[in-house]
Amino acid sequence: QIGLNVASLVDVTRAFIGQLTGVLVNIASSLGYQPWPSAAVYGATKAFVLNFTEALWQESRGTGLRVLALSPGPTRTEFFDTAGSDNMARGVRLQTPGQVVTTALRTLDRRNPPPSVVSGTFNWVMTLTSRFTTRRANVLAFGAMTQWQMRSSGPGH
Numbered sequence: 273q274i275g276l277n278v279a280s281l282v283d284v285t286r287a288f289i290g291q292l293t294g295v296l297v298n299i300a301s302s303l304g305y306q307p308w309p310s311a312a313v314y315g316a317t318k319a320f321v322l323n324f325t326e327a328l329w330q331e332s333r334g335t336g337l338r339v340l341a342l343s344p345g346p347t348r349t350e351f352f353d354t355a356g357s358d359n360m361a362r363g364v365r366l367q368t369p370g371q372v373v374t375t376a377l378r379t380l381d382r383r384n385p386p387p388s389v390v391s392g393t394f395n396w397v398m399t400l401t402s403r404f405t406t407r408r409a410n411v412l413a414f415g416a417m418t419q420w421q422m423r424s425s426g427p428g429h
């Protein structure tokens with residue numbers, strides 16, 4: 273995960289950013305906004321994607337390249353099957369890939385696009401909680417929520 277989400281992202285960006293025009297959208301995650309105790313590495317790599325891309329947004333200002341960190345929440349793709357955690361998608365508000373892409377396009381169409389966007393109002397509100405709690409309270413609450421979700425999604429996880 274670190275190789276794919278962090279090292280490759282940096283390598284590909286470094287190789288091409290000087291030649292890019294138009295738009296660069298990197299896919300972070302709503303889970304990049306707080307630690308994820310049951311998937312610590314995944315959550316941390318997405319925090320990297322978010323922070324790395326926001327820094328590129330600033331570095332690219334005035335170059336003609338528009339940069340955006342797009343953070344989907346749970347989305348109906350092959351992600352959960354591939355990760356072997358399809359149970360986790362149960363009982364969760366899933367967006368469609370189309371909704372996520374629409375979020376990105378609408379954001380990029382703004383006169384002054386922000387460095388990052390979270391797709392879906394519910395997902396966005398969830399990412400705000402870390403701003404209003406201590407880091408201890410945040411990781412404990414998120415850990416408890418994840419444990420509860422795993423228990424209620426039944427056997428197989």
Ligand SMILES: NC(=O)c1ccc[n+]([C@@H]2O[C@H](COP(=O)([O-])OP(=O)(O)OC[C@H]3O[C@@H](n4cnc5c(N)ncnc54)[C@H](OP(=O)(O)O)[C@@H]3O)[C@@H](O)[C@H]2O)c1
Nearest residue numbers: 276299300301302343344345346347348349350351352354
């Ligand atoms: N779905 C969600 O709930 C969700 C939420 C937040 C963020 N995201 C992020 O959205 C992005 C896209 O995921 P997705 O939901 O579309 O999942 P997906 O349907 O499982 O697609 C994952 C894609 O990554 C490719 N891939 C996997 N391992 C690779 C590797 N080692 N090298 C090169 N390519 C590799 C796969 O290629 P192959 O098909 O050839 O294997 C596939 O095209 C990911 O960065 C994910 O972290 C997803």
